[in-house]
Amino acid sequence: MTPVIGGLAINLALGLAFVSIILHFFYLRNGDGRLFLSGQRAALAVSLLSILATLILAQLLITSNFDVDYVAHYTSLETPFIYKITALWAGQSGSLLFWLFTLSVYAVITILQNQRSQHKIMPWVMIVMTTVQLFFLILINYVSNPFIPTEADFVVANGLGLNPLLQNITMAFHPPMLYLGYVGFTIPFSFSIAAMAERDMNALWMRTVRQWLLFVWLMLSIGIILGGWWAYQELGWGGYWAWDPVENASFMPWLTGTALLHSIIIQEKKDMLKVWNMALIIITFTLCIFGTFLTRSGVMSSVHSFTASSLGPIFLGFVFLILVVSFLLLFNRKSFLQSEKRIESFTSRESGFLFNNVVFIVMCFAVFWGTIFPVISEAVRGTKITVGAPFFNQVNIPIGLVLLLLTGVGPLLVWRRTSNQSFIRNFTTPIVMGLVSALVLYIFNIRGYVLISFSLSAFVLTTIGFEFFRGIRSRMTSQKENPIIAFWRLIRKNRSRYGGYIVHIGIVLMFVGFTGHSFDSEKEFGLKKGDSEHLSGYSFTLYNVREEERPNHYAYIADMIVADAFGKSIVKLHPEKRIYFHRNPNPERRQPHSELDIYSTIKQDIYSIFNSIDLENEVAYLKIMINPLVNWVWYGGYLFVLGTLVALWPPRKEKS
Amino acid sequence: MNSKNKFYFAISGVIVVVIFWIWWASSNPADEQALVTFLSVEELIDEDHSDRVRLGGLVAEGSIHLDNNNYLSCQFELKEGDYILPVHYTGARPDLFKDGAEVIIEGIYVNGLFEADILQTKCASRYEGDLRDENSYNLDEVSI
Missing domain, CATH: 1.20.5 (Single alpha-helices involved in coiled-coils or other helix-helix interfaces)
Known part of the structure; x- marks a missing residue:
């Protein structure tokens, strides 16, 4: 019975979405307030029905209702409770419904928050949001419906079960975060289209859009970082970023979104660059839809994509529609958006921001180019080319280093024009610091990108340190505060600026972590019980192999002792070789899986994988990797989140 | 200006x-792995390719032979359509590598033998295929 209600809910939502859009259009034509109210209520109903449908699917998954094809495909009775819920976004139709769910939650918040305060542009905001919902409702109703019943002429006693790779706790957070980010860009996009349509872009609009941008950008960032963390913990190739098409799909809107976060500051402070910002919002939102298309259509084969489906052309059509309509509108409203002001000087903060924007955009273009190159090459020349990680690294490392440099330069530039004296005053110490680190690294025989990256990191950290130092010192003299209070109040008085600096420190730490990658080493070997192998001054001794049966798999566990060059044991590692669905009488259905074990320190990670086991000869085949500085990426990630939260935290309400 | x-x-x-x-x-x-051409086995055999290429196909039934001395080394035959290609691969084999598995390999074709250094398996059919028939799973054995 419940699957039927779920199906009905998405049916009804589809109809109401049409109704809502039409009501809003009628209101815009004749201004009858009742039409506006009904339109908004219809939009609210669309969202609530979509949320209801998602909750029903979740309930079907939890109760293992195998009459529903989706439930039978992605869960089984043995699937642990938490993964029955995460199965909601494990398959194509479920993840489309989850997209809609996220958008619907956002839509409800948008309606409740802005219905009165932004009365003038709300009809357009809801028209845009509901149109996006409509698109997903059409997909869910007619192309990929999660509520279709199982096609079997027998009672399905058990489902197929969830892919073991997805049975990792990160899977409970990484996709929802990514969705909150992806989907969330619909809000700034809707507000921008609405502002352009109504020719109304006031201070409240600015505040709303900026806060939402920051929030959804944070979600997208966390989603991306968690994705890397999952890949590192679960996929067992020792890295966190492979330039997989789907990783790129999330990285591209992140790049344009980050550019936007910077350039919108110029709009806020100087009322400039509005055309550019609108274009960036449109591009970022389009990239989000394009990313969903890459992930969900199967046009690219990757860890994330599902089987080929008819989704491709529909998605591309939608992407095309968004681009055409939005840019036509932008072109039409050019005179409304244009500003009288011009950038005055080359060495101004404005121009620094603009350079940062250009570099972000070209990096996005480089990623885009590499991602779609195989498709273009096949269409144009008929040869399939695969673009591997080395290509992306080759192209993007220099661009990334330029961005790192700008992270240091930007904050030291002054609005409008930086005088020569202040230029020299601000840059001398950081440049000296950068050069000193370069020299030291050179002496230690470090060259190339590694040298550049580490010295730039020193340069940027010095500039940011200086910014904090200057701010604290001036508060200490003018307000007579002690350093800690001065530090605290400095941040509190100007959250977005100092929050931004904290994010920049996080980025620098991440760059240090990325750079550590060039010192990686690895070795594969087979060991009998009691034997040892050596890598990078460490010895690895296999002292036992255990077997253990657990509820949803059977595990072989390799017990290893890691010792340093002096023979002192450091840690025990226990990588596992698991067989999932081990009780299935059909061996074809059983699935092996390697669960790795990592010893992680600030200096390096010792990463161990149990590749396979030869039961006859009692040999365990293992792979060890030494990955320096990986932890810095995650530490940088924490600071990154902290900094964004500081910037995002609403200021205390002024007492009037 | x-x-x-x-x-x-x-x-x-x-x-x-x-x-x-x-x-x-x-x-x-x-890097030689930056841009790699994806070929069919037919194209590889018919045309002369000495550069690094990528191929896809199925592992021919019963063709996997593991090296007795080096566990990381193995030979198998890649089948695509009517064409069969002998492959030698050194490295850790993915979990799902077995007879009939859909694989992607990358390497160089030398004197009738394909020397692969990358071997990837496509996702198991279990998540994409039909539901199994009702007798294939004995529910009494399942511990929940």
Whole structure:
């Protein structure tokens, strides 16, 4: 019975979405307030029905209702409770419904928050949001419906079960975060289209859009970082970023979104660059839809994509529609958006921001180019080319280093024009610091990108340190505060600026972590019980192999002792070789899986994988990797989140 | 030149440089794995390819032979359509590598033998295929 209600809910939502859009259009034509109210209520109903449908699917998954094809495909009775819920976004139709769910939650918040305060542009905001919902409702109703019943002429006693790779706790957070980010860009996009349509872009609009941008950008960032963390913990190739098409799909809107976060500051402070910002919002939102298309259509084969489906052309059509309509509108409203002001000087903060924007955009273009190159090459020349990680690294490392440099330069530039004296005053110490680190690294025989990256990191950290130092010192003299209070109040008085600096420190730490990658080493070997192998001054001794049966798999566990060059044991590692669905009488259905074990320190990670086991000869085949500085990426990630939260935290309400 | 023009000049300069850089990197890959051509087995055998290529196909039934001395080394036959290609691979084999598995390999074709150094399996059919028949699973054995 419940699957039927779920199906009905998405049916009804589809109809109401049409109704809502039409009501809003009628209101815009004749201004009858009742039409506006009904339109908004219809939009609210669309969202609530979509949320209801998602909750029903979740309930079907939890109760293992195998009459529903989706439930039978992605869960089984043995699937642990938490993964029955995460199965909601494990398959194509479920993840489309989850997209809609996220958008619907956002839509409800948008309606409740802005219905009165932004009365003038709300009809357009809801028209845009509901149109996006409509698109997903059409997909869910007619192309990929999660509520279709199982096609079997027998009672399905058990489902197929969830892919073991997805049975990792990160899977409970990484996709929802990514969705909150992806989907969330619909809000700034809707507000921008609405502002352009109504020719109304006031201070409240600015505040709303900026806060939402920051929030959804944070979600997208966390989603991306968690994705890397999952890949590192679960996929067992020792890295966190492979330039997989789907990783790129999330990285591209992140790049344009980050550019936007910077350039919108110029709009806020100087009322400039509005055309550019609108274009960036449109591009970022389009990239989000394009990313969903890459992930969900199967046009690219990757860890994330599902089987080929008819989704491709529909998605591309939608992407095309968004681009055409939005840019036509932008072109039409050019005179409304244009500003009288011009950038005055080359060495101004404005121009620094603009350079940062250009570099972000070209990096996005480089990623885009590499991602779609195989498709273009096949269409144009008929040869399939695969673009591997080395290509992306080759192209993007220099661009990334330029961005790192700008992270240091930007904050030291002054609005409008930086005088020569202040230029020299601000840059001398950081440049000296950068050069000193370069020299030291050179002496230690470090060259190339590694040298550049580490010295730039020193340069940027010095500039940011200086910014904090200057701010604290001036508060200490003018307000007579002690350093800690001065530090605290400095941040509190100007959250977005100092929050931004904290994010920049996080980025620098991440760059240090990325750079550590060039010192990686690895070795594969087979060991009998009691034997040892050596890598990078460490010895690895296999002292036992255990077997253990657990509820949803059977595990072989390799017990290893890691010792340093002096023979002192450091840690025990226990990588596992698991067989999932081990009780299935059909061996074809059983699935092996390697669960790795990592010893992680600030200096390096010792990463161990149990590749396979030869039961006859009692040999365990293992792979060890030494990955320096990986932890810095995650530490940088924490600071990154902290900094964004500081910037995002609403200021205390002024007492009037 | 006034500062506005200087500014646009600089921005255009940056864009031109980067586009040139991307173009240059596309035609001069730093690493042999950066850009690899994907071929069918038929194309590989018919045409003369000495460069690094990528192939896809099925592992022929019963063709997997593990090296007795080196566990990381193995031979198998890749089947695509009517064409069969002998492959030698060294490295850790993925979990799902077995007879009939759909694989992607990358390497160099030398004297009738394909020396692969990358071996990837496609996702198991279990998540995409039909539900199993009702007798294949004995529910009494399942511990929940």
